[in-house]
Amino acid sequence: MSLPPSHPAIDVHKHTGMGCPVVGKGHEWCPSQPDDSRSPCPALNTLANHGYIARDGKNLSVFDLVSGLKACYNLSTPLAIFLSIGGFVLLRRFWNTDLHDIGRHGRIEHDASLVHRDTPEGEKYAPIDISDRLVDQLIVDAKTGDEEGEGPEAGDRRTLMDASDVARARVRREKESPPLGAKHAEIARGEMAIILGVWETKAGSNVGVPVEWMREWIGHERLPKDWKPTHIQGLLDVVKRAKSIRKAMDEQRKAEAAVVDEKAKH
Template identity: 30%
Template sequence: MKLLTPLVPIILSALITAQHARPVNDFDDWHPAVSTDLRSPCPGLNALANHGILPRDGKNITVPILVNALDKLKVSEELATLLSLVALKTSNDPASGTFDLDNLNKHNIIEHDGSLSRKDQALGGDGKFDQEIFDEFLGYFNDSQIIGFKEAAMARWGRIQTERKRDPQFSYSPSARFSSYSESTIYFAALQDPATGTIPVDYIKILFSQERFPYQEGWRPATPMNGLSTGSILLNLALNTPESAGDIVMPKL
């Protein structure tokens, strides 16, 4: 936390600004990244940039910019600010109050081993989408067209088991475990039908492989995301995972 002490004025300014500013772009405005655009290991953030809700070039993102972008997904201001501060921790210069999307590739802060769509860094991963990894993840759905907590939990756990066996530097510390669960929690919260607690697999394919929210296919941001709702999803994923109970610790700010 000492690292972020000089940022208190920036954080306070961000909270004030976020109360008044709201993103104006729509989800039907999309085009893929070009070669000069910076992208992260998080398909959701990349999709927000591809939709123009975050800066399309992925550069110089501030806490209020990210808070306002996450508002489009119905993420509460409190949770969005917390997520933004974790992202800011990856910046090459956190005191500047800005980060680039590719800064999030720093290992074991947000990026983690056993990703659902990225290769482990120790095995040559560079934070970019990997079709082979993603195909393995989809394979755990056993050709289901709609999935719920059980399928999402088993797919995450399957990826953890694969990388635990083949990555000699595999990390699954309490904070890495939190990042792994958070990855599944976030896509589930963003894409689920709140009435059924399920997700069309096609929505998952579009978000991860195209880095686009499936607006044209009928998706709408329907589930308000806050600490309580995302905590409930994470708990459901954990309850459907055959692993021993262990600490799940959020990365330190």
């Protein structure tokens, strides 16, 4: 994992527990070290990088994940429990797990990730390296200029990512990847629905997640420096947002199909 350009170099060291010999026992960010376990999930990797769960990403219980999700992202108890227990069920794990286990292809992990390459055929575990190309494409999907004050000329700070932007990115990635089953398509929408809810903010009449926050989090698995929890993110809100993403994806596909049909007529 690469450090942001502004971050001072950190010597290789060993993580044990929720503390770090370099940044201490608080929640300062430190990237994963060679012996650490990580997954294709930026949300969980961020928990480890900030010490909300064991920084080495190993031997994690359901209770560890529930506590970390609540403390870091301010998820409600029902939502944190649903995600943690549901994850263990999908992984078919009855005891503690390492973050690496979450990358087992076809369990929770799925193709068409917004920032990771698809799992090569025959591989049991998904790639965990973040693709800079895919991150850049995700940001471009938000910079359409559809909303007032946004667009490439506005820069990351003024551009907000909302459900329609996520839908645009999901449709693009799902066209590039093997077909997703219903379960994994729902997981993919739910992942982004959670983030849209946790980081939602306003800029004038626009509502969404600042693109600079998304780039920092999804690109470096690090919490945005100027973000602080402002509300508790609940399960029902995530369900509602996931439905909004699905609806926007359906509309995007219909619009693309209409363009193809129109071209075929001429």
